[in-house]
Amino acid sequence: MKKTTEIPVHRLDDTDFYASHTDGINLGDFSISHRIDFFALIWFGSDEGLHYIDFNPYPVKKNTVYLLARNQVHALPGNRPQSRVIILSKTFFDSIEDDDLRFLFVPFNNEGITIPDEMEQPLAELFNFIILENSGSNEPRLLHYYLNALLLHLYRFSNNSLARSAYHDERLRKLFDLISTNYKTQKLVDFYADKIGLTAKRLNQIVKEKLDLSVSQLIYNYTLIEAKREISHSTKSMKEIAIELGFNGQSYFSRFFKKQTGLSPEQFRQENI
Structure with missing residues (x-):
């Protein structure tokens, strides 16, 4: 991870919500450390080594989801792994009504959440609905419904009992x-x-x-x-x-x-x- 005079910032311009597979994300160089000016959900689809959140290493593992908060620093050295990505502006994030779901993105808790094998296909279909709506009518209310459903499942899968008790x-x-x-x-x-x-x-x-x-x-x-x-x-x-x-x-x-x-x-x- 090379040093620059200023850390690059990846921004979500001209939209409040964006969902895509790996090859559709073109916000900048992901291989070096960069600060994100949005909230992000990254669902890895393959095992590819490590990525870095605020300079600490975490495994890139199939069906592991990481939730990143605005202003965190991320790096994904090497080739981009297969992944599903959802990016939220601060405006969209703040409009999520459920405090428990917003709390999933707190930056002190960066451990990944594992999706059980039996839930991979149902949630993949839910993600496809999100992409379909995002690339079509892009109705904010429907995007909220779909996203809330996905985050509620992740909340259920979280095995960090300390963090889960803190959500309430x-x-x-x-x-x-x-x-x-x-x-x-x-x-x-x-x-x-x-x-x-x-x-x-x-x-x-x-x-x-x-x-x-x-x-x-x-x-x-x-x-x-x-x-x-x-x-x-x-x-x-x-x-x-x-x-x-x-x-x-x-x-x-x-x-x-x-x-x-x-x-x-x-x-x-x-x-x-």
Whole structure:
């Protein structure tokens, strides 16, 4: 994955919804790291090694589905595997009424969802209906019905019991939204607890119970992902990146990054050139 002066951004122009097989996607080079300006569902149809979400490797396996959130970084080195892809603009994504389904796209949980063998053909037919409508009348209400049905099946197939229990907690949904918006400037649990109407202790208890993480770890996850993006695909100095991410200085940022990754920011940049 070669380094560029700025990370490429793939955009969904002039439409809010697009469904296609692999050969119909022409948004840019998928083999190098790129940031997506949309939400994406990728259903792999063959076993082809690895792909990368926010610089972490995940297997490309037949009938495994990955759900990517806007602003995540993706890379698919080598030949494109067979796949079915659905791309949603932020406008279309925000119009999905079911909170549980929107929550499937949270960026801290990037594990794939496996489609059982007996459901491959029925869901392939559902995907074909989506493509048919998308290339024809393109009625948003019908696309919502079809997409909701597909996402509901994926929700059912998900075997991440911690994440599934979190889907039903409105406090956690609000926490994720707050962190994704404020993690650069607000590092303390008290800020988020106050916004949600809980004590910091109680909020930590809920997050630990539902996700086996602390609130601070969630904040660190968002911060670390953005740090990796900036270090790997920008010419900014480490000092500039540290300030943008809300650290008091480069030394604090360097200690944080090495503690989380085992590498200094400089080492990480060298490995991703």
